[in-house]
Amino acid sequence: MTAPTQAPAAAPQTNAHIDPAAQVTGAGFVPVQTRSERPRSFDPEDFGAPTGREVNWKHTPVAQLKALFETSPVNDGVETTVSHTQYVRPALAHGAAPRGEFFTPEDIVSAVAWQGASDALHLSIPADEEVTEPIVVQIDGKGGRADAHLVIEAGRHSVSTVVLRHTGTAQYAQNVEIIVRDGAKLKLVTVQQWEDDAIHASAHQARVDRDAELTHIVVSLGGGIVRVNPNLELAGTGSEGYLYGLSFADSGQHLESQVYLHHKGAHTTGDVLYKGALNGASAHSVWIGDVLIGRDAVGTDSYEANRNLVLTEGARADSIPNLEIETGDIAGAGHASATGRFDDEQLFYLQARGITEDEARRLVVFGFLTEVIQRIGIPSVQDELLAAVEAELAAVDPQAVLGDREAAQ
Numbered sequence: 001m002t003a004p005t006q007a008p009a010a011a012p013q014t015n016a017h018i019d020p021a022a023q024v025t026g027a028g029f030v031p032v033q034t035r036s037e038r039p040r041s042f043d044p045e046d047f048g049a050p051t052g053r054e055v056n057w058k059h060t061p062v063a064q065l066k067a068l069f070e071t072s073p074v075n076d077g078v079e080t081t082v083s084h085t086q087y088v089r090p091a092l093a094h095g096a097a098p099r100g101e102f103f104t105p106e107d108i109v110s111a112v113a114w115q116g117a118s119d120a121l122h123l124s125i126p127a128d129e130e131v132t133e134p135i136v137v138q139i140d141g142k143g144g145r146a147d148a149h150l151v152i153e154a155g156r157h158s159v160s161t162v163v164l165r166h167t168g169t170a171q172y173a174q175n176v177e178i179i180v181r182d183g184a185k186l187k188l189v190t191v192q193q194w195e196d197d198a199i200h201a202s203a204h205q206a207r208v209d210r211d212a213e214l215t216h217i218v219v220s221l222g223g224g225i226v227r228v229n230p231n232l233e234l235a236g237t238g239s240e241g242y243l244y245g246l247s248f249a250d251s252g253q254h255l256e257s258q259v260y261l262h263h264k265g266a267h268t269t270g271d272v273l274y275k276g277a278l279n280g281a282s283a284h285s286v287w288i289g290d291v292l293i294g295r296d297a298v299g300t301d302s303y304e305a306n307r308n309l310v311l312t313e314g315a316r317a318d319s320i321p322n323l324e325i326e327t328g329d330i331a332g333a334g335h336a337s338a339t340g341r342f343d344d345e346q347l348f349y350l351q352a353r354g355i356t357e358d359e360a361r362r363l364v365v366f367g368f369l370t371e372v373i374q375r376i377g378i379p380s381v382q383d384e385l386l387a388a389v390e391a392e393l394a395a396v397d398p399q400a401v402l403g404d405r406e407a408a409q
Contacts, residue, residue: 034324035260035290040104044069044115047108056107059286059318061254064225067145068109068173068201071116077146077170080121083136091119092151098122099151103177103205106231110203113173116147120177123162127155127181134161134189134378141168141198149175154184154212161187163381166223169195178206180214182236187215189376193388194223196252201227210236210265217376218245218274220255221388227256234261234268234297243272243304245287246372246385248392249315251280258288261304263297272304275372277365279396281314288318293325293333301331308339309368311396362393 038056041047049069050057082088092099099120105111125131137150152162164176180186194200200223208214220226232241247255261270276285287306308317321335350360366389373385 034292035322036262036292038106040106042105042111042114044071044108044111047111050108056258059288060227060256061225065109065199065201065227067171068112068199071112072145072147074144075116075146077142077144078148078168078172079140079142080148081138082121082123083138084131084133087123087125087131087135089122089124092122093119098153098179099149099177101177101179102207102233103175105175106203106229109173109201110175113147113149113175113203116173117149117175120149120151122151122153124153125155125158125160125184125186128157129155129160130158131160134163134381136163136165139164139166139172141166141170141172141194143169145171147173149177151177151179152186152188153179154181154186156181157183159185161189161378163378164188164190166190166192166194166200169198170200172198172200172202174200174202176202176204178204178214178216180206180208180212182210183212184209185213187217187377189217189219189378189381190228191381191385192218192220192223192226192228194226196222196224198223199225201225202229204228204230206230206232206241208232208234208236208239208241211238212236213240213242215242215375216244217372218257219373219385220245220247220257221392223253223255225254227258229258229260231260232262232270233264234270235264237265238267239265240269242270242375243274244372244375245274246369247274247276247285248369248389249276249278249283249285250392250395251314252282254284254286256286258286258290259304260290261292261302263291263293263300263302266297267299268297268302270300270302270304273372274306275308275369276306276317277309277311277369277392278315278317279311279392281312283312283315284317286318287320289321289335291323291333291335293327293330295326298327298329299331300327300333302333303335305336306338307368309365310339310341311365365393365396366390
């Protein structure tokens with residue numbers, strides 16, 4: 001295995017910083033065509049500070065993330081507690097398995113988090129054990145900087161749910177390494193309910209082994225800049241991956257997810273659904289979805305979709321789906337993206353049944369967003385998030401919500 005503090009052997013050997021949008025060759029700059037070709041490294045210096053022109057940073061306010069481009073000399077920005085301490089194993093230093101079993105940073109912030117987190121929190125679910133209650137990892141921001149690496153390991157044929165809950169404020173660079181062993185079922189829910197000035201950039205990398213299943217859910221409601229990028233590899237035959245997300249961006253918020261689903265094993269199943277709502281001037285959401293069906297991934301069934309509801313003027317949603325297929329022997333594959341205004345026909349339908357206009361608008365938006373929450377399958381978490389969405393909607397001025405007809409005028 002490559003030493004964890006060194007760049008992997010596959011990293012390009014050049015005198016220039018790694019640009020994820022291009023590789024340096026004798027012929028000049030050759031654009032990287034797919035997500036899988038992006039260089040990786042454990043060393044932040046191999047990436048260099050982003051300029052905003054790189055393919056994986058072009059939609060991100062990089063200037064406001066500058067604090068996360070260097071390791072923190074004092075790593076005390078957050079306080080972490082775990083609800084079920086019996087699943088906490090000794091912290092993992094660099095080079096201690098299973099840390100780094102397959103995780104390799106894809107950008108400078110992830111490399112910073114790797115180097116800055118000298119000890120990684122290790123959650124391990126024993127083989128064949130079914131955990132009936134969610135294991136909650138509470139991450140409270142204390143106002144400072146923090147680098148973190150979490151390893152979540154689901155043993156063979158285990159069943160468990162882990163909830164990462166982020167509150168308070170911090171400048172937080174985070175890696176989450178997820179290993180789902182043969183036959184295991186893991187559900188991971190990461191909830192971002194930071195204060196308005198928080199900055200959070202997180203790289204989630206997951207490997208799902210033979211006949212195993214991972215459901216990964218991202219819910220981003222709070223924070224100034226929140227960037228959670230899940231990378232899921234369906235490595236084993238018959239493995240399944242379900243990637244769901246929900247965001248509600250208010251004025252001044254930037255909420256982002258760059259999703260990568262790699263079908264590597266045969267007869268794998270993948271489903272991606274992210275939904276977002278935006279309210280207020282300068283509200284901004286970014287979703288980039290990359291699906292790669294590899295040459296050995298025969299019998300694959302995969303679909304990804306992103307839906308965005310822009311409620312007011314001045315809000316912006318960037319949505320970019322990408323699908324790459326390297327084998328012709330698949331069960332099915334597709335992708336879709338839609339960004340639009342409030343549906344006037346739905347509003348008319350509800351008003352025709354005696355519901356007031358303001359309540360009808362609230363119901364339509366609420367119904368649009370709750371589809372993702374209902375897939376969590378944990379009543380206590382669902383109730384809490386539904387209440388949080390209700391609170392977001394309560395702050396929306398119904399008269400400022402633009403419908404399709406108004407937007408066309």
